[in-house]
Amino acid sequence: MATLPTAVKIVEVGPRDGLQNEKEFVPTAVKVELIDRLSKAGFPNIEAASFVSPKWVPQMADGAEVMTGIARREGAIYSVLTPNLRGFEGALAASADEIVIFGAASEAFSQKNINCSIAESIDRFAPVAEAAKAAGVRIRGSVSCAFGCPYQGEVPVASVVDVVQRFAALGCDEIDIADTIGVGTAKRVHEVFEAVTKVFPRERLSGHFHDTYGQALANIYAALEEGIEIFHASVAGLGGCPYAKGATGNVATEDVLYLMNGLGIRTGIDLDQVVEAGDFISKAIGRANVSRAGKALLAKKQSAAASA
Amino acid sequence: MATLPTAVKIVEVGPRDGLQNEKEFVPTAVKVELIDRLSKAGFPNIEAASFVSPKWVPQMADGAEVMTGIARREGAIYSVLTPNLRGFEGALAASADEIVIFGAASEAFSQKNINCSIAESIDRFAPVAEAAKAAGVRIRGSVSCAFGCPYQGEVPVASVVDVVQRFAALGCDEIDIADTIGVGTAKRVHEVFEAVTKVFPRERLSGHFHDTYGQALANIYAALEEGIEIFHASVAGLGGCPYAKGATGNVATEDVLYLMNGLGIRTGIDLDQVVEAGDFISKAIGRANVSRAGKALLAKKQSAAASA
Numbered sequence A, B: 001m002a003t004l005p006t007a008v009k010i011v012e013v014g015p016r017d018g019l020q021n022e023k024e025f026v027p028t029a030v031k032v033e034l035i036d037r038l039s040k041a042g043f044p045n046i047e048a049a050s051f052v053s054p055k056w057v058p059q060m061a062d063g064a065e066v067m068t069g070i071a072r073r074e075g076a077i078y079s080v081l082t083p084n085l086r087g088f089e090g091a092l093a094a095s096a097d098e099i100v101i102f103g104a105a106s107e108a109f110s111q112k113n114i115n116c117s118i119a120e121s122i123d124r125f126a127p128v129a130e131a132a133k134a135a136g137v138r139i140r141g142s143v144s145c146a147f148g149c150p151y152q153g154e155v156p157v158a159s160v161v162d163v164v165q166r167f168a169a170l171g172c173d174e175i176d177i178a179d180t181i182g183v184g185t186a187k188r189v190h191e192v193f194e195a196v197t198k199v200f201p202r203e204r205l206s207g208h209f210h211d212t213y214g215q216a217l218a219n220i221y222a223a224l225e226e227g228i229e230i231f232h233a234s235v236a237g238l239g240g241c242p243y244a245k246g247a248t249g250n251v252a253t254e255d256v257l258y259l260m261n262g263l264g265i266r267t268g269i270d271l272d273q274v275v276e277a278g279d280f281i282s283k284a285i286g287r288a289n290v291s292r293a294g295k296a297l298l299a300k301k302q303s304a305a306a307s308a
Helices: A014-021 A027-041 A062-069 A084-093 A107-114 A116-122 A126-137 A157-169 A186-196 A216-225 A253-263 A271-285 A292-307 B012-019 B030-040 B063-069 B085-093 B107-112 B118-123 B126-135 B158-169 B188-194 B218-226 B253-262 B271-285 B290-305
Strands: A009-012 A047-050 A077-081 A096-102 A138-144 A174-176 A205-207 A230-233 B007-012 B047-050 B077-081 B100-102 B138-144 B174-178 B205-208 B231-232
Touching: A009 A077, A014 A077, A027 A047, A027 A062, A027 A271, A047 A062, A047 B012, A062 A084, A062 A138, A077 A084, A077 A138, A084 A096, A084 A126, A096 A107, A096 A116, A096 A126, A096 A157, A107 A116, A116 A157, A116 A292, A116 B188, A126 A138, A126 A253, A126 B126, A138 A253, A138 B188, A138 B253, A157 A174, A174 A230, A174 B174, A186 A216, A186 B047, A186 B188, A186 B253, A205 A216, A205 A271, A216 A253, A216 B218, A253 A271, A253 B188, A271 A292, A292 B231, B007 B253, B012 B030, B012 B047, B012 B077, B030 B047, B030 B063, B047 B063, B063 B085, B077 B085, B077 B138, B085 B126, B100 B107, B100 B118, B100 B126, B100 B158, B107 B118, B118 B253, B126 B138, B138 B158, B158 B174, B158 B188, B174 B231, B188 B205, B188 B218, B205 B218, B231 B253, B253 B271, B253 B290, B271 B290
Parallel strands: A009 A047, A009 A230, A047 A077, A077 A096, A096 A138, A138 A174, A174 A205, A205 A230, B007 B047, B007 B231, B047 B077, B077 B100, B100 B138, B138 B174, B174 B205, B205 B231
Antiparallel strands: none
16 A cells, blocks of 8 residues: 555635536625635635636625635635736735636647637736735646546646646646546546656645546545645535536545545544535535535434434 | 556446335336346346345345346346345246355444344355355355444454455355445555455455445545455446435446546446446436436536537
8 A cells, every 4th residue: 555645735615616606696694604614624725715807707706705704714725716917916905825826738628718828828827926926925826627628638648747837937836736527537647646746846736636427536545645735625515517517526525534534644624514514505505415425424413313 | 556457347236236225116127128238238247136035125026037037148147135045046046147145244233134143144144155056156245344334333354354254164256345334445445455365365356335425436446456356336326325314325337437447447348338227227216316427428428419
């Protein structure tokens, strides 16, 4: 058995990456309560909001209010998505601890989504990165479609490495390797992380996996074997898959925590409180809880309550 | 990266282990069509029926009719569950290729479920095993609760090894290590298989995982790293978890095949046909398809059809 890390950082992305896909507007107070519950559960890092044009993503229009409303836990990092300088100014005004910039490892995806090449898309972030550095704000770069693309299919490992190097050149503190459509499997995870750890420090790389084909936990396990120590997850599995209606999106945080607990890997996060937060948000927005561990633990709790 | 097997045997257990948990009786013709579809998809081994008292498991009352009705693919093994000699006689009359006998690795589970010790429960199978040997029928032993028990919680690795040795003494050709309630995680999987491969040939041990806490694929991956080459799975994730209402049970075959395909491990099974079989049975019995890969592939197919 490979030696695994003894502790990992779990970044909770549900409030931003998850809720962003909800059609109906989620009230600001609900977003704030969700984040507060997650802060109390012990997450060291929460992706809390997006400072993007409300025309693009109306669900995230209340980013400033959310950032003002939450009770921040000392030491925790609250990250926000910033597509441009204007977004960065909003993030700075909201005292975000970290900004997130993004680029695809797939040329077809970049062209189709933002109508420019991968290289151009990342160059555009240069002024944002510069401003963040000047302001002492952490920068995270997110590499989407790192394991496959809905338009071009296969994504070469070399393309992932190239985007990682571009983000590194911009001064990113942390870089996410994201399986946006959930098509990756464990062998590819080994290959991709083996390659990217050669060009960027292992301890600042994170795995962002989707469970669309049920592979997320196996992929996380493979990434742990590569020494990866940061993972993204979404409470209750918030966030669907825009490329396959009805399919699963982000891996559920509860399932990831159950894995880490079983492996004896420290997270500093209280699973019970996360299960409760998942139940809260699922009910608040009227969406099925898609965390398997979450559902099983809630069922156990209910049957214990019924027999008490 | 550990060296993984180049080919595995996937045993489809949906028609028996999966359907057994359905409250409403599934018509014999539906069971037969399901098995026939799975045979055509290429499964080398299908758990097809149970020769158990209809008082205990009314859903499986039509075992003989199912075995008569199916079109067997040459070379494939059709297994049936046999709790006693009477069940074995039915299995023999139905020309089953393999009988399945079972025992728990948890003393509490054995006492609570069949009111006797583990040792007694396995001793009772001696006449069945003897009769099977005499008739030249394969015998599979299934060790339930190998990773945890709903009553006693922890199950020592030594208990699993003990049951494996008892099944080996009865002459079992193959032995399943089953995570009946889905609580196992990858580290424990390594520990259990490392221990049982010391007392029984690796190539005749199988992993039977449940996805109740979302861990099944990570556990299968860990078992592959231990060199395990036989895995059980249930099409569309048929079969819930009797110990947690609403929770997931058997790992979905489609998700397992997606993993194996991604790892380049041969199964001889056509994933597309399995996805269709999963769609067929889910609709036939009015149950949600809980295979993530199955749902994603069906969604892709529908969107392709819509845009064609």
